[in-house]
Amino acid sequence: MRKLTRFLFFALLTISLQAQTTSTYRTEAIDGNNNFSSTLEKFNTTRTQISAFVTWDKDYIYIGYSGNTPNGSISDGGRQFHIYFDTDPQLDPLQGTGTKFGEQWTWNPVLPFTANFHYVFEVNGTNEFLKVYDGGNLGGH
Structure with a gap:
Protein backbone atom coordinates (compact mmCIF):
# COMPACT_ATOMS: atom_id res chain seq x y z
CA MET A 1 0.00 0.00 0.00
CA ARG A 2 2.86 2.36 0.82
CA LYS A 3 4.48 1.78 -2.59
CA LEU A 4 1.16 2.44 -4.34
CA THR A 5 0.67 5.68 -2.39
CA ARG A 6 4.21 6.82 -3.21
CA PHE A 7 3.71 5.94 -6.90
CA LEU A 8 0.41 7.86 -7.07
CA PHE A 9 1.97 10.87 -5.34
CA PHE A 10 4.84 11.05 -7.85
CA ALA A 11 2.54 10.40 -10.80
CA LEU A 12 0.24 13.26 -9.76
CA LEU A 13 3.21 15.52 -9.06
CA THR A 14 4.61 14.83 -12.52
CA ILE A 15 1.25 15.51 -14.17
CA SER A 16 0.74 18.74 -12.23
CA LEU A 17 4.24 20.00 -13.10
CA GLN A 18 3.58 19.35 -16.78
CA ALA A 19 0.20 21.06 -16.56
CA GLN A 20 1.81 24.17 -15.10
CA THR A 21 4.29 24.49 -17.96
CA THR A 22 1.66 24.18 -20.69
CA SER A 23 -0.78 27.03 -20.87
CA THR A 24 -2.72 28.93 -23.49
CA TYR A 25 -2.15 32.19 -21.59
CA ARG A 26 1.26 33.15 -22.95
CA THR A 27 3.04 35.47 -25.36
CA GLU A 28 3.55 34.03 -28.85
CA ALA A 29 6.75 34.93 -30.69
CA ILE A 30 5.98 36.58 -34.03
CA ASP A 31 8.82 35.01 -36.00
CA GLY A 32 7.20 33.15 -38.89
CA ASN A 33 7.25 29.82 -37.05
CA ASN A 34 4.20 28.00 -35.74
CA THR A 48 -10.87 20.83 -43.04
CA GLN A 49 -7.45 21.39 -44.65
CA ILE A 50 -6.76 24.53 -42.56
CA SER A 51 -6.10 24.67 -38.83
CA ALA A 52 -6.31 27.77 -36.68
CA PHE A 53 -4.47 28.45 -33.44
CA VAL A 54 -5.09 30.96 -30.66
CA THR A 55 -3.44 32.08 -27.45
CA TRP A 56 -3.34 35.35 -25.52
CA ASP A 57 -1.53 37.37 -22.93
CA LYS A 58 -2.55 40.47 -20.97
CA ASP A 59 -2.14 42.72 -24.02
CA TYR A 60 -2.78 40.70 -27.19
CA ILE A 61 -4.67 37.85 -28.82
CA TYR A 62 -2.42 35.78 -31.10
CA ILE A 63 -4.04 33.94 -34.00
CA GLY A 64 -2.26 31.71 -36.48
CA TYR A 65 -3.28 29.54 -39.41
CA SER A 66 -1.62 26.60 -41.14
CA GLN A 95 -28.27 34.95 -26.55
CA GLY A 96 -25.49 37.57 -26.61
CA THR A 97 -25.74 41.12 -27.91
CA GLY A 98 -24.06 40.40 -31.25
CA THR A 99 -25.29 38.71 -34.41
CA LYS A 100 -25.27 35.06 -35.43
CA PHE A 101 -25.16 36.02 -39.11
CA GLY A 102 -21.71 36.42 -40.58
CA GLU A 103 -21.08 38.71 -43.50
CA GLN A 104 -21.45 37.49 -47.05
CA TRP A 105 -18.16 37.33 -48.89
CA THR A 106 -17.74 34.07 -50.77
CA TRP A 107 -20.58 32.49 -48.78
CA ASN A 108 -23.01 33.44 -46.01
CA PRO A 109 -21.88 31.97 -42.68
CA VAL A 110 -24.29 31.35 -39.80
CA LEU A 111 -22.27 31.47 -36.59
CA PRO A 112 -22.70 29.17 -33.55
CA PHE A 113 -22.51 32.28 -31.30
CA THR A 114 -23.34 36.00 -31.49
CA ALA A 115 -20.42 38.00 -32.88
CA ASN A 116 -19.78 41.54 -31.71
CA PHE A 117 -16.71 42.04 -33.90
CA HIS A 118 -15.65 40.77 -37.33
CA TYR A 119 -12.02 41.15 -38.39
CA VAL A 120 -10.85 40.36 -41.92
CA PHE A 121 -7.31 40.43 -43.24
CA GLU A 122 -5.84 39.64 -46.62
CA VAL A 123 -2.63 37.61 -46.89
CA ASN A 124 -0.77 40.12 -49.04
CA GLY A 125 -1.12 42.60 -46.17
CA THR A 126 -2.74 45.42 -48.14
CA ASN A 127 -6.30 45.06 -46.84
CA GLU A 128 -7.80 44.63 -43.42
CA PHE A 129 -11.23 45.44 -42.05
CA LEU A 130 -12.71 45.67 -38.57
CA LYS A 131 -16.49 45.64 -38.32
CA VAL A 132 -18.50 46.23 -35.15
CA TYR A 133 -22.06 45.02 -34.56
CA ASP A 134 -24.26 48.08 -33.98
CA GLY A 135 -27.52 46.32 -33.13
CA GLY A 136 -28.55 45.94 -36.76
CA ASN A 137 -25.52 44.77 -38.70
CA LEU A 138 -21.74 44.52 -38.73
CA GLY A 139 -20.64 47.97 -39.88
CA GLY A 140 -17.24 49.28 -40.92
CA HIS A 141 -14.96 50.78 -38.34
Whole structure:
Protein backbone atom coordinates (compact mmCIF):
# COMPACT_ATOMS: atom_id res chain seq x y z
CA MET A 1 0.00 0.00 0.00
CA ARG A 2 2.86 2.36 0.82
CA LYS A 3 4.48 1.78 -2.59
CA LEU A 4 1.16 2.44 -4.34
CA THR A 5 0.67 5.68 -2.39
CA ARG A 6 4.21 6.82 -3.21
CA PHE A 7 3.71 5.94 -6.90
CA LEU A 8 0.41 7.86 -7.07
CA PHE A 9 1.97 10.87 -5.34
CA PHE A 10 4.84 11.05 -7.85
CA ALA A 11 2.54 10.40 -10.80
CA LEU A 12 0.24 13.26 -9.76
CA LEU A 13 3.21 15.52 -9.06
CA THR A 14 4.61 14.83 -12.52
CA ILE A 15 1.25 15.51 -14.17
CA SER A 16 0.74 18.74 -12.23
CA LEU A 17 4.24 20.00 -13.10
CA GLN A 18 3.58 19.35 -16.78
CA ALA A 19 0.20 21.06 -16.56
CA GLN A 20 1.81 24.17 -15.10
CA THR A 21 4.29 24.49 -17.96
CA THR A 22 1.66 24.18 -20.69
CA SER A 23 -0.78 27.03 -20.87
CA THR A 24 -2.72 28.93 -23.49
CA TYR A 25 -2.15 32.19 -21.59
CA ARG A 26 1.26 33.15 -22.95
CA THR A 27 3.04 35.47 -25.36
CA GLU A 28 3.55 34.03 -28.85
CA ALA A 29 6.75 34.93 -30.69
CA ILE A 30 5.98 36.58 -34.03
CA ASP A 31 8.82 35.01 -36.00
CA GLY A 32 7.20 33.15 -38.89
CA ASN A 33 7.25 29.82 -37.05
CA ASN A 34 4.20 28.00 -35.74
CA ASN A 35 5.00 27.69 -32.04
CA PHE A 36 1.38 27.10 -31.02
CA SER A 37 0.43 23.97 -29.10
CA SER A 38 -1.53 21.61 -31.35
CA THR A 39 -3.17 19.99 -28.34
CA LEU A 40 -4.22 23.11 -26.40
CA GLU A 41 -4.37 26.00 -28.87
CA LYS A 42 -5.57 24.42 -32.12
CA PHE A 43 -9.17 24.55 -33.34
CA ASN A 44 -11.03 23.70 -36.52
CA THR A 45 -12.02 26.16 -39.20
CA THR A 46 -14.65 25.97 -41.92
CA ARG A 47 -12.05 24.26 -44.15
CA THR A 48 -10.87 20.83 -43.04
CA GLN A 49 -7.45 21.39 -44.65
CA ILE A 50 -6.76 24.53 -42.56
CA SER A 51 -6.10 24.67 -38.83
CA ALA A 52 -6.31 27.77 -36.68
CA PHE A 53 -4.47 28.45 -33.44
CA VAL A 54 -5.09 30.96 -30.66
CA THR A 55 -3.44 32.08 -27.45
CA TRP A 56 -3.34 35.35 -25.52
CA ASP A 57 -1.53 37.37 -22.93
CA LYS A 58 -2.55 40.47 -20.97
CA ASP A 59 -2.14 42.72 -24.02
CA TYR A 60 -2.78 40.70 -27.19
CA ILE A 61 -4.67 37.85 -28.82
CA TYR A 62 -2.42 35.78 -31.10
CA ILE A 63 -4.04 33.94 -34.00
CA GLY A 64 -2.26 31.71 -36.48
CA TYR A 65 -3.28 29.54 -39.41
CA SER A 66 -1.62 26.60 -41.14
CA GLY A 67 -2.45 24.25 -43.97
CA ASN A 68 -3.27 24.19 -47.65
CA THR A 69 -6.45 24.19 -49.68
CA PRO A 70 -7.17 22.46 -52.98
CA ASN A 71 -6.37 25.85 -54.59
CA GLY A 72 -2.95 26.22 -52.97
CA SER A 73 -1.20 27.44 -49.87
CA ILE A 74 -2.95 29.65 -47.33
CA SER A 75 -0.04 32.08 -47.73
CA ASP A 76 -0.90 32.76 -51.38
CA GLY A 77 -1.59 36.45 -51.95
CA GLY A 78 -5.18 37.63 -51.93
CA ARG A 79 -6.53 35.02 -49.51
CA GLN A 80 -8.85 36.48 -46.90
CA PHE A 81 -9.30 35.26 -43.34
CA HIS A 82 -12.34 36.10 -41.26
CA ILE A 83 -12.29 36.13 -37.47
CA TYR A 84 -15.44 36.71 -35.42
CA PHE A 85 -15.33 37.68 -31.73
CA ASP A 86 -18.07 37.33 -29.12
CA THR A 87 -17.29 39.83 -26.34
CA ASP A 88 -20.24 38.99 -24.09
CA PRO A 89 -20.46 35.17 -24.06
CA GLN A 90 -23.60 33.65 -22.53
CA LEU A 91 -24.52 30.15 -21.33
CA ASP A 92 -26.66 29.97 -24.48
CA PRO A 93 -24.15 31.24 -27.07
CA LEU A 94 -26.94 32.62 -29.27
CA GLN A 95 -28.27 34.95 -26.55
CA GLY A 96 -25.49 37.57 -26.61
CA THR A 97 -25.74 41.12 -27.91
CA GLY A 98 -24.06 40.40 -31.25
CA THR A 99 -25.29 38.71 -34.41
CA LYS A 100 -25.27 35.06 -35.43
CA PHE A 101 -25.16 36.02 -39.11
CA GLY A 102 -21.71 36.42 -40.58
CA GLU A 103 -21.08 38.71 -43.50
CA GLN A 104 -21.45 37.49 -47.05
CA TRP A 105 -18.16 37.33 -48.89
CA THR A 106 -17.74 34.07 -50.77
CA TRP A 107 -20.58 32.49 -48.78
CA ASN A 108 -23.01 33.44 -46.01
CA PRO A 109 -21.88 31.97 -42.68
CA VAL A 110 -24.29 31.35 -39.80
CA LEU A 111 -22.27 31.47 -36.59
CA PRO A 112 -22.70 29.17 -33.55
CA PHE A 113 -22.51 32.28 -31.30
CA THR A 114 -23.34 36.00 -31.49
CA ALA A 115 -20.42 38.00 -32.88
CA ASN A 116 -19.78 41.54 -31.71
CA PHE A 117 -16.71 42.04 -33.90
CA HIS A 118 -15.65 40.77 -37.33
CA TYR A 119 -12.02 41.15 -38.39
CA VAL A 120 -10.85 40.36 -41.92
CA PHE A 121 -7.31 40.43 -43.24
CA GLU A 122 -5.84 39.64 -46.62
CA VAL A 123 -2.63 37.61 -46.89
CA ASN A 124 -0.77 40.12 -49.04
CA GLY A 125 -1.12 42.60 -46.17
CA THR A 126 -2.74 45.42 -48.14
CA ASN A 127 -6.30 45.06 -46.84
CA GLU A 128 -7.80 44.63 -43.42
CA PHE A 129 -11.23 45.44 -42.05
CA LEU A 130 -12.71 45.67 -38.57
CA LYS A 131 -16.49 45.64 -38.32
CA VAL A 132 -18.50 46.23 -35.15
CA TYR A 133 -22.06 45.02 -34.56
CA ASP A 134 -24.26 48.08 -33.98
CA GLY A 135 -27.52 46.32 -33.13
CA GLY A 136 -28.55 45.94 -36.76
CA ASN A 137 -25.52 44.77 -38.70
CA LEU A 138 -21.74 44.52 -38.73
CA GLY A 139 -20.64 47.97 -39.88
CA GLY A 140 -17.24 49.28 -40.92
CA HIS A 141 -14.96 50.78 -38.34
